[in-house]
Every structure is written in structure tokens, then in C-alpha cells.
Amino acid sequence: MNNDKAITLLVCALGGEGGGVLTEWLVETARHAGYPAQATSIPGVAQRTGATTYYVEVFPQPIASLGGRRPVFSLNPVPGALDALVSSELLETARQIGNGMSTPDRTRVITSTSRSLTTIERMQMGDGRVESPDLLAVVKAFSREHHVFDMSAVAKECGTVVSAVMLGAIAASGLFPFKREDYEAAVKAGGAATAAASLRGFAKAFEIVGRAQEQAAYLQAVIAPPPAEQTTPSVPPQVLQRFPQPVHEMLSLGYARLVDYQDAAYAERYLQRLAQVLQAEQAADPNGAHGFATTTEMARWLALWMAFDDIVRVADLKSRASRWQRVRGEVKAGDDDLLQLWDHFKPGVPEFAALLPPALAQRLVAWDRRRAAAGRAPWALPLKVGTHSVFGMLSLRVLASCKALRVRGSRFAVEQAMIDRWLQGVVDGSRRDWALGHEIALCGRLIKGYGATNERGKENLLHVLDHLAHGESPEASARAIAEARQAALADEAGTALDATLARHGAPPRPVKEQPIRFVRKPRPAAPHTF
Template identity: 70%
Template sequence: MKATPITLLVCALGGEGGGVLTEWLVEAARLAGFPAQATSIPGVAQRTGATTYYIELFPVLQSQLCGRQPVFSLSPVPGALDALVSSELLETARQIGNGMTSPERTRVLTSSARLLTTQERMQMSDGRRDPAELLKLVRAFSREHQVFDMNAVARECGTVVSAVLLGAIAGSGLFPIERRFYEEAVRGGVPHEKANASAQASLRGFAKAFEIVSQRQTQADFVSQVLKAQAMDSRLRGNDAGADGNDGRATALSVIPAEAGIHGFPPPVREFASLGYVRLADYQGRSYADLYTRRLRQVLDAETAADPQAANGHAITRETARWLALWMAFDDIVRVADLKSRASRHDRVLREVKAGEDDLVKVFDHFKPGVPEFAALLPSSLAQKLVAWDRRRIAAGKEPWAMPLKIGTHTAAGMLALRTLAAMKALRPRGSRFAFEQKMIERWLDGVVQGTKRGWALGHEVAHCGRLIKGYGATNERGKDNLLHVLDHLAVLPETEAATHAIAEARAAALADDAGQALDATLVRHGAPKREPKPQPIRFMRRPVPRESMDERRA
């Protein structure tokens, strides 16, 4: 029997019940008769630092210690952990980066769920950390590991993630504690039939995680035994491993969706093309989705001519399929009303607030549509007059016109208002915004096709420029202006290689600096003019009167 404590570090974010989890673990150890100790180090905030809980359990029953007491440590020692359990993948990687785990000793149980950091959210491009890299780190610095979406399990069982973490720990067999002691700790000592609703939900999450981890642990042990037996048999026979030409690695079969309308596209393209087709069919109908595939086929034809052997895996068409689908499904008030009035959104809200069957939930949505949102649904002639009127107001020093709205979507009237607005998507193709977006899309696609005809690398860079179009309002307009400037001044450079390099640098600069200074410097460096500055109205504000002066006047 091991004569040293079993060490466990638990990492949980704020509000996930890490303290309750620690109490459950210590109570389960006490019920089972093992001495244990837990300490905690609180984090700075919910996403800038997790609260870590350190537990040590001495794997000898208290009755067998003959009055002696083990000496426990108050803090974890890097590299001396038997297990690391975490509710968030990046937090797991952070603790690994701190040297907490050991490839020879530490077992890692982590959730694949992510809660984006502030730095990830601030990026103008996709600032998310690559989960594949995080998982690679977990594999490299753990003796064994198990990864699954603990947040999804918690939502499914109607509980918090701390109960799922407890089930994962119990299912792993880390501590010599029987399952019944864990469950008794969750119930608080009361019989199962008398446990309250919260305890029942926690037990459901515990049981689900216990089943997932214990089954995987059993499978892993079985595979390990089989491999050891095969290795022993191979040594006895004198055969080299892999002499039959099989290196033991399983072949991964990728299932690529094949939705209607995207037949004929090569496999590397179908993944994004199928998702795009479904998205646009939901957005505006089947005919609009068919327009998406027709546009995509133009790019595919150009890439096939430039790269007949598909040495680059149809990367141009794949990138175009991705950004084209997002651009064609641009956000407007009709789309927002549609998404906010769907039953799936109502169900998600109920799950997030953890509403019970007898709870009343009221949902209020706040909107502030302005002239651009209303003009988007009007024909171009009327839209121009409305926009011109608003610009005159702004030039006169007034605020842009807007209509603040507060709609109770839990009421019949509120839901009817949203569904009425969502039903106006039939008017969308007749609106000025739709016509403008289609014109811009065609301009970009023409740049992709013409660039591909000049050289594959150039077409690939122009296709990547689709990621400049994002967000809404001023951010969306700025992205379109940047794209037009790149197409008009860099994509037409006479030397194909120079144009390719210039576009790549300009795109990176535009995504890294929303003020545009880096982009302007890049444009000038490659011989292109700076972007024209846009006039901004100057508003004169009255100087606020200090409270003391107001009191003196009143006196």
C-alpha cells in the first residue's frame, strides 16, 4: 500500500462550486475512514485566474494508523501531483505551463469546454487559442488523460460542473473510496429518497461523469493489457512489431456532410460548403442557397484551372466557401428578430437561468434600431433620402436618430412583434442593404477569380481577405472599405508575387489594428495610397456646472 499521500489539484472558475466540490471530497474521505486535508488559493477573477483547491488523502485507514496522524502539505509541489482536474481546457494548459503536472506521474481529467479570455475576445480576427494545441500539451505532459465536455454533461443533467468533476474523480479510481461514500457526501447524509432537488441533480451529474470516466478507464486498461500481451507474444516469437505492415494506428474516417445542392464539390470543400448551404437556406431560402453554390463553383473552376492536380487541396475554394457563407448571411434587424424569437433560444435561456418547472421567467430584449437599420429594408431611392436626412441631422450636431425599444419576449405581444419582423425577410432582397451587399460580394469574388487566374497564391490571399468583413455598424463598414482598398490598389500590382505579399501584410495589419494606422503604413510601403479620412462631426457640449455652484445659485 502506498505510504505517501495521494495528491490532487482541482481548478475551477468562479461560480462553478469548487469549494463545494472540495467539501464533498473531504467528507467522502471521512466517511470512508481515510485522513484527508484540503486547502484553497482564490483566483483574482473569473477568467484572469482560477481558484485552485489542493487535496491530499493518506491511503491508509484511520483505524490502522494506531493514533498516528499523517503530515499533509498546504500547497501543491510542481511535478508531484498524482492528478489534475480542471473544468476548462485553457486553465488546464495554464497549470501545465506552471509545471504542475509530470508526464511520468500525473493523471489529467479536464473538460474540453472553453470560456474565452479577455485577450481572446479583443482580437479583431479569430483570437481563440487552438484547442488542438492545448490538447497536444495535455497529452505530452500527463501520464494518462481523459477529456470530455463537462459543461455539456452539467447542462444535460441540470446541475453545476462541480458535481461532474466529482463524478470524474470518483470514476477515475484516484482515491480508494467506494462510490457510495461520494454519493452520501453529496446527499448530505440523508437517504436517497429524501434528498432535495439540488442534491438529486448533483447526483445525476455525478453518475453521468462517473460512467464516462470509468468506462474509458476500463477500455484503456483493457487495451493496455492487450498491447502488453501482444508485445510479449512478439518477443517470444522473435517478430518485430509491425512486421505485418500495420503500425497499430487506427485509420480515422471523417464523415463529411453532403447536403443537397453541394454535390460535385471536392471533399475538402464540402465541409464548409454544406454548412454554408444550410445556413443560407435558413437565412433566405433555397434559391439564395443555390446562388451560394453557383458563386462557389466559379471559384472552383478558376482554382481547378490554376491547380489541375489539386496539390493545394482546393484551399482557395474552401476559404471562399467559409467567408462567403458568413457574408451572404449578414446580420440585419430581420435576422436578429428571427434568432431572438426561436424556441431554441427560449430553451437556452431557461437552461442558463436554471429555471424550475414552477418558476416564472420574464425575458426583455432591448433594441435600438436607427436609420441604417430601417433604410436597409427600403428601396435604394427611399433609403438614400432617409440616410441623407439623418446625415444632415448629424452634421448639425445632433445625435443619430434611433428608436430605443424594450420588448418583453415572454409575452404574446412581444413575441408577435418579433415574429412579424422576422417574417419580413421576404422584403430583404428588395432592400438597399441587400443590393449593396451583393454588389460588394461580387466585387470580392471577382477579385478571387482574377487573382487565381494570375497565380494560385494570389487568389488564395484574396480569398482570405473575406475575413475582413465582420461585425456590424461601423466595424462592418470599415472592413468593407479596407477590402475595397486592397482590391483596388494591391491586387492590381503588376508583379504577382509582390501583390501576393502586399495583400498578406495588409490583411494582417488591418486585423491587428482597428484604428487603421498599421494598414495605412503597409499600404504606403507597397506603393499604394492611404485610405481617405472620413469626416466626423464636431459636437459642442455645454460645460457641466459644478454642484457647489448650483447650490449657491439656488441659495
């Protein structure tokens, strides 16, 4: 390294992660070691969970050797002139690399693999997460060397905050001409209460960055993760025989789900439906060139739709012993701690009507509509059920045992009719063209959830099916359906979906009736008189 140029370090962190303390430690370490240093930051409102950076420069010659001369440090990080980039969050690392900060001929990058998802990623209706392997590929491509490990896991393990872990990583990287003791002295000088935990985190990171070999293996594992172990439920061999091998895994999962959801007879109905799809797919693709992708996808989405969520299913899932254990782990309840668990439910008229015979259900729903039309809120029962209590658990078990009501209920019939329409769409589509059938099958992704979310998904799917599946050419129809499916997952209001429908000449989705409330506009204010 050039001995008359400052060593430069950019630290990326999120607000509240202790980046300020980290820079204070680094400046203190330099002072302890006798080197000139400067640090600065731009915290501002980024303290409130936003992304921020800290910048440190250290002159590589001891103060004592400078004869009173003082180096002039920069307050800004300089893109392409950084010696190191250290970051506690992978997306922020990639962001700074994207800003041009890191160069393959100079910059070493030390980054955590942990992600703190941005709100934009989290709020999408489907999966809006940025792929970590893509981010790591950027790190690899634009750094002189890189150290990659899960800093947040290390911090948690050591009972400290990520800033201490980052300090250990910086120390071990050999970026600055300081000894390990200098860093540790700075931490000790900082404050007595948390120093021990900070030093644990420091030591652990120091060790990890020191062992470059293991890290390379770790990085490889993150970029190409080994397939997760999955236990495929066992199903009767005569079930599997009816379908080609590529479908088996998904089929087993689907079959088992429906036995668990209702009974073997219902699962048999699933197989019969799937057999129709298989038949149509085989006709469209006799050589199996597509690996039975349509049948496999249908095995997934059909099982999920047929096992639609209702209060019976939710009560069943929430009252299992395995669930109690999972929650104990999630909330980190110690062996001697007591756990009290409340579940939030708000069943409305549709949820109860679902279990009633159609005639009765219609009358109940009509009553609720009249309420809403009169400007009152639809009837619903907000419940906080104590699942840890005898009464709560008993209620859940009673509900869970209402499986018999489910198949006689009004919703069941409606769902089956809709499923059959979609199924017919897949079959007919496949007959026209394999790709069209496949796209319609994938639309199963639109169906999920409860209440209005579920209604919206089904309406969207059937609308798309009715108006886009019968285009001039099967290719055009397949394209239109694929676009509409993407669009339907883009926003809740369906703005993107409506635009896509319009673009493909389909009619807009029917407008939902909604009670209108008139509010008197007050008279213009009378002039003041004095």
C-alpha cells in the same frame, strides 16, 4: 505507492464551481475513513469567475496505526510531485500541466473536456478559441494515465454541480485508500437539501471513470471528431455541370442561399460571377493542382456577400416557425409554459435608405448627416418587437415580403458595384498568379455583419485591394494581402491593419469625419477666502 509519503491531489476549478465544498468533502471522507488529511485553497477574488486551485494531501496510513505521530503536510502543490490533477475545465488543466504540475511517470489526470471560454478567446473578431484537441494532446503527453469526460454535461444531466462529479471521479480513480461509502457518507453529512442530486452526479462520474475502455474511445472522438453530417441542398444538375466537382458542395450551399435570399435570377447572377473566377483560375492553374480552391472559397464568400444582411432578411429569418421552435428549445420552455419573445432592433436611417431608390436615399442620408454634424445622435428607432404577438409577427412578415424593394433600393446597387470590384480583383489577381487570386478571394471573410461593422469590413477590403494587390511581384502582393487580412481581424480600431499597411508602403485608410465637440475648460478654481 510509497507508503510513507502523502498522496497529493491538485484540483483546478473556476470561481463559483464549488471547489471549496469538494475539498470539505474530501477532508470529511478521510476523517470518516480514519486517515490524516489536509486541504487548502487560495480563493481570493477568483470567486468572481476566475481560475483557482485547491490542494489536498492524504497520508496513506490510518491514524490508528501511527501511534500518535502526525504527518507534516504541505500547503503548496509541488510540481512534479503530484499524484493526481483533477480539473473541471480543459484549458485550466493544460495551464497547470504547463506550470509543470503533472509528470508522465507519476500523475494521473482527470479532466473535463468542457471548455468555459476565456474573455480573450471570446472577444476576438474572428475565431480566437484555443483548439481542444491541442489541449487534450498535452493531457495525454504529460500524464501517467488520464480520465477524460464532459463533467459539465454529467453535472447538468444529474441536476447537480460539477464538484459532485469531480468527487465521483476521484473516488473511482482509486487515488485514495477510501471506500465508496466513505465518500458518500461525507456527501450525506454535508447537507440534506442537495445531497441526493450530489450523489447522483457522484455515481455517474464514478461509473464513467470506472469504464476506462469507453473513455478511450471518447477521447479519440474528441481528438479527431468525425465529420459532421451535412445535408447539402439539392440544386439543378445543370447548375453543377458548369463547375468542377470539388466546388460542388460549396456551390450548392451558395446557390441555395441566394434562391432563398432573393430568387433564381439572383442565384444565376451568382453563377455567372463565379464562372468568371473559375475561368481565371483555370488559366492560372490549368492542371487543377490547387483543387479549385479559389473558386471554392469564392463560392463561399461571394454567396455570403451577395446575401448581405438587411432588415428584410432579418425579418424573414426571425419570423420562421423553425426559429420559434429553436428558441423554445434554447430557453428550455416546458410544454405547459408560455413563451413570450421580444426581438431587439434598432434600424437607423441607413437601414431604411437601403430600400429606397438612390435619389430619395441620398436626401435621407444627407438629412441624417446634418443632424450628426449639429452634434445630435444619428436618427434611429429602437424597437422591441413582440414576435409572439400578432402585431409583431405581422410587421415582420410585411417587412420580409419587401424583397422586391431590396433589388431596387440604393444599397443593392452599391453592394453590387463593390462586389464587382472585388470580383475583378480576384480575376485579375488570379491572372497574375494563382496565389494572389486566392488571397484576394479569402478577403471575403472581412465582410460581415450590419451597419458600421459591415461598412468597416468593405472599406478595409477595398482599401487593401486598391493598394496591395498591385505590388512589384505577385508573390509579394499575395503575402501583403494575407498579412493585411489577418491584421484587419485583429482589432476593431484597425491599429494592426494600419501598421501592416504602412509596412507594405500603402497609404493609411482615409480618416473618417466626426463631429468635434468643444467643452469649455473651467477657469482655475478661485482661492478660498475665509
